[in-house]
Amino acid sequence: MAELTTDGKVDGARRERLLVPRQASRAGGHRVPAWQRSYIQKIIATDAAVAAIASFMGYFARFNGQPANLSTVQGQAVIAVAVCLPVLWVMAMGALRTYEARFLGVGSEEYHRVLTAGLAVVALVGTTSYAFALDVARGFVVVAFPLALVLTLMGRYTMRQKLHSSRIRGEAGQAVVAVGHRAAVAGMARQLHRASYHGMRIVGACVPGGQGSAADDAELTALGIPVIGSLEDVRHAVSRVDADVVAVTACPELDGPALRRLGWDLEATRADLVVAPALTEVIGPRVAIRPVCGLPLLHVERPELEGVRRVAKALFDRSVAGLSLLLLSPLLLGLALAIRLDSKGPALFRQERVGKDGQPFTMYKFRSMVTDAERLLIDLRESSEGNGVLFKMKVDPRITRIGRVLRKFSLDELPQLINVFLGNMSLVGPRPPLQREVDEYGSDMRRRLLVKPGLTGLWQINGRSDLDWDESVRLDVRYVENWSFTFDFMILWKTAGAVLRGRGAY
Structure with a gap:
């Protein structure tokens, strides 16, 4: 019911809010860029x-x-x-x-x-x-x-x-106002920046309490995101920056009724409303809306870790790996010969990795480094440019001439088709970890070990060595939670583009 003044009339500000949706619908508030x-x-x-x-x-x-x-x-x-x-x-x-x-x-x-x-x-x-x-x-x-x-x-x-x-290139984008707590907005900004082809660019944030001290807003400032209002100022902030999208992160203050009112307020603007739920890593067919007593409940299915489709995946992996080894045998022999001619040492590099259920296995790769690379690593530890756990250097002196070409186009990973054919690995899955990495896993990270590691995966198509440790773990867990044949085919398709671009490969 509308708020009344002492003379029984509707309060002016309240009346304006009530009329906004009708005015927007008459004026055709949604303008297509x-x-x-x-x-x-x-x-x-x-x-x-x-x-x-x-x-x-x-x-x-x-x-x-x-x-x-x-x-x-x-x-x-x-x-x-x-x-x-x-x-x-x-x-x-x-x-x-x-x-x-x-x-x-x-x-x-x-x-x-x-x-x-x-x-x-x-x-x-x-x-x-x-x-x-x-x-x-x-x-x-x-x-x-x-x-x-x-x-x-x-x-x-x-x-x-x-x-x-x-x-x-910065064209055909959408200006986004992010709404939620500072840490959640910063996390969303980093993800959007990594996937710039989505075209979403955060131009401002509305956070609880509005603009804070320099220390409070330091993380957002470092990301180039100004705080332009509080949770109550979203509509005015959208109008001020002419935003295309309002993205609401998981925020306890914005419950169902608050989100509904925000949607009403945005009807006066051209901005779309999108909400990032707390259950962000569970996507696709695992989530369905189940109406119960008038409530639209989200039903989350169990992840498919066993069953007929997993057997079919294993058969598909081995069949494709066997056929690929046969068809690529001239290329594999040529690369092995080039490695032997380029530097002393074997063509294949063998290393123990951790597979499904924590079982160790020997992983094969083409050797891309000098034979005493492990000894030289001791002197290079402080120069790491990797993700905080894995050692990586963009200009690693241990890498051979042919090794740089192999790594740039991921040709050094082709022998892992042998692992796929033997059943130690899958074509698509989490990155195969070292034992020392597994020793640092928490309970969330250990879910990566519920499935076979992959020749490629979400980490391969989302930046590879450019990813930080937390992001690489998040992507691997996301794959485990949402596996499907469609998801696998999408990753395989995008892997080709990621390899040709060579982004994050060093």
């Missing part, structure tokens, strides 16, 4: 173009480039579908919300929706042709629709890569 509008228009045009190309290719394949016989029902049906396919394709993509900004640029949801839309078009054409006895040529359907789907996915991927490049 120019770069985002242009990006969506280009995607729509690309979808229509690839559908037209697929339609032409399907027609050509069916009739060998000759005109269709319009005197037959089949010929008329093929022409109708070929002409209408680009429009139908774009409409299906729009109906499945593949053009919504929140699904574009990052994540797999965009691709899932494209696949669903493509299948919906196939189902619609099939149902329509059956219902009206239209004999649409199977040759056209078999070529046109799969080709349209593949080309659409390729177009989306290409557009996404261009967007990521723009964001890394």
Whole structure:
């Protein structure tokens, strides 16, 4: 109920807050940025173009480039579908919300929706042709629709890569106001900085109590984030910096009712509201909303550490590793010869690592250092540029000439395919640790040992040696908690790009 003054009228400030949502809805408060509008228009045009190309290719394949016989029902049906396919394709993509900004640029949801839309078009054409006895040529359907789907996915991927490049250059970004306690805001800022291709840049923070002393705000100041208000000043802070997003970290002060009121306040702005829950490391299919007595409860499934899918993963790993060793054998022999010619010592480096359930195993790598590297390490300890636990140097005098090339493109790790084939490792998993690292593990870190270590993993595609120790552990635990075949394929796909870029490899 509205607050009343002594004369029975609604308090002015309170009245303004009550009217804000209605005014925003009438004025169309949500303004789409120019770069985002242009990006969506280009995607729509690309979808229509690839559908037209697929339609032409399907027609050509069916009739060998000759005109269709319009005197037959089949010929008329093929022409109708070929002409209408680009429009139908774009409409299906729009109906499945593949053009919504929140699904574009990052994540797999965009691709899932494209696949669903493509299948919906196939189902619609099939149902329509059956219902009206239209004999649409199977040759056209078999070529046109799969080709349209593949080309659409390729177009989306290409557009996404261009967007990521723009964001890394500081363009096409989103200004973010982070809300929560100082430590949580600082943690979010570091994560966003590491993944600059997401395009989110924190331009200000609203923290409990607002701006504090220089010592209180030192961590945020070091990250270039000014404190621009308290938890009660979010709406005004958003307007002042013209923010695109309000990101709320886990904050006890912002409970359900407070978040609901914040959402109402933001209706007067163009800023979207996103919330980082306390359960940030559990994602994907493990989390589902289960309504109970009107409460939207988050149900967290158990992590899948055993079972049929784990057996399937092991079979897949060994099959791929065996085939890869066979196909790459000329390359492996060539690299081994180059190592022997470059410096004295064996081509393979063997080291004991800790595997699943804490069991030790011998891990194989191509030797990239001189043979007395361990002895030289004693004099280099103080020069470490690694993550606090592992020794790393960007210019390590122990690395051989061929070793620098091997490390830059992760070629030194190819012999680990032997470990995968033997069952000691997996293609994707946590980084294989040394025993001295395991000795320092806490209870959280030990969850890394519940699965086999991997040839690649989240650590490989998120900075490798540039990661600090806490971040590398967080990524490994995140993988253990959220493993799935889709997650594995995504990591394998991104590993290729990380290796070619060579970022964090030293």
